[in-house]
Amino acid sequence: MASQNRMEAVTKETAFWRCPKSAVYTPETRKLLKEMMKESKLTSFQQRYLTDTMRRDLEKEKQRLQTILATGKDPAEWKRKAAPVRQQDPAPEPDRFEELVKEVQERKEFLDAMEALGQGKKYQGIILAEISQKLREMEDIDRRRTEELREALATT
Incomplete structure (x- = not known):
């Protein structure tokens, strides 16, 4: 041993x-x-x-x-034979706009929880800055989608 x-x-x-x-x-x-x-x-x-x-x-x-x-x-060769792999339908890519909506909601909930604990002033500036950044990104996505829709309507 x-x-x-x-x-x-x-x-x-x-x-x-x-x-x-x-x-x-x-x-x-x-x-x-x-x-x-x-x-x-x-x-x-x-x-x-x-x-x-x-x-x-x-x-x-x-x-x-x-x-x-x-x-x-x-x-x-006997060991190499594996069961056929099932091909799954690729999951649709998550929509960035929807992700941003969820992130804004999470930050708002966090800020509400901190205010309930009396820590709201400590985090308010940071969280509001993050929310405004997310809103700007959402506006950019909305502008791009609107332009794409206008171009698609113009070509038909």
Whole structure:
């Protein structure tokens, strides 16, 4: 149990020692890795961990190839088939004018709540400035829509 905890600690602390799960090593690669382990002066535990990982990957690859020869299909292809995704109708984009109306109402409600608590004077200037900014933006949207409607009526 202690060695397992130590191995988890090593693999969590140093991402360098974590090998990819689907890696396949050729004999030349394994030989090169062993030489690199010796040169980098890894502890025997680290060397054993890397060697075991290489062996496990090799065993997985053998199993995969046996399955391909037996069934004619790669097991990875079986996993790839996913249920068809239902396409949903795209939600209509929220109308900016309606959003602004809601924001103005929220700020008015906030100001009313602060006045009820006796803090109205503290927030009144800020909230009224925000409301006037929202009203100006609403006026701009209204002007644009009116112009678009006039142009549409003029072309018909």
